Amino acid sequence: MNHFEPVGDTARWRTLYAMLQAADVGGVLTYEAMAEALSLHAVNDRHIIQMAMRRAARELEIVDKHAVTSVRNVGYRVVRPDEHVVLARGQQRRSTRALARGHSKVVNVDLNGLSPEVRQLTEATMRAFSMQLEFNRRTDVRQRRLEDAVASMGQRAEKTEDEIAELRSRLARLEQAN
Numbered sequence: 001m002n003h004f005e006p007v008g009d010t011a012r013w014r015t016l017y018a019m020l021q022a023a024d025v026g027g028v029l030t031y032e033a034m035a036e037a038l039s040l041h042a043v044n045d046r047h048i049i050q051m052a053m054r055r056a057a058r059e060l061e062i063v064d065k066h067a068v069t070s071v072r073n074v075g076y077r078v079v080r081p082d083e084h085v086v087l088a089r090g091q092q093r094r095s096t097r098a099l100a101r102g103h104s105k106v107v108n109v110d111l112n113g114l115s116p117e118v119r120q121l122t123e124a125t126m127r128a129f130s131m132q133l134e135f136n137r138r139t140d141v142r143q144r145r146l147e148d149a150v151a152s153m154g155q156r157a158e159k160t161e162d163e164i165a166e167l168r169s170r171l172a173r174l175e176q177a178n
C-alpha cells in the first residue's frame with residue numbers, strides 16, 4: 001500500500017481529532033479505542049496510530065487550544081491548561097540538549113582536513129551554535145526568575161488572605177465585646 005494514498009473517506013488524523021475533541025480534559029484516549037475507530041490493530045499498527053495522532057494533536061492544540069501528552073503503552077491524555085507550561089518546558093529542555101549535540105558535532109571536527117571554504121563555514125556554524133546555546137541559557141535563567149517571582153507572589157497572596165481572615169476575626173470579637 002502506498003502511504004500517500006487515502007485509506008478511506010476520512011483521514012485517520014481527522015477521526016482521532018474528533019475523538020480528542022470529545023474527550024474530557026484529563027481523559028485518556030487509549031490505543032485500543034483509537035485502533036478500533038481506525039480499523040487497525042492496537043499493537044501491530046502502533047506507529048500508524050502515532051503518526052495520525054501527531055497530526056490530530058497539532059490540530060487540537062492550534063484550533064481548540066488543548067494539548068495532549070502520551071501515556072506510555074496506554075494512549076494519549078488531554079492535559080489541563082496549567083500543564084501546558086510543563087510540556088513547553090520539557091520541549092525547551094529537549095531543544096537545548098539537541099543544540100548541545102549539534103554544537104558538539106561542529107566543534108569536534110578536524111579542521112585541518114577541511115578546505116578553507118568549508119573550514120569558514122564550519123567555524124561560522126560553531127559560532128551560531130554557541131550563540132544559540134547562550135541565548136537558551138539566558139532565557140532559562142530569566143524564566144526561572146520569573147517562575148520564582150510568580151510563586152513568591154502566590155505565597156504572599158495566601159499570607160495576605162490569612163492576615164485578612166485574622167483581622168476579620170479580631171474585628172468580629174471587638175464588635176461582639178462592644
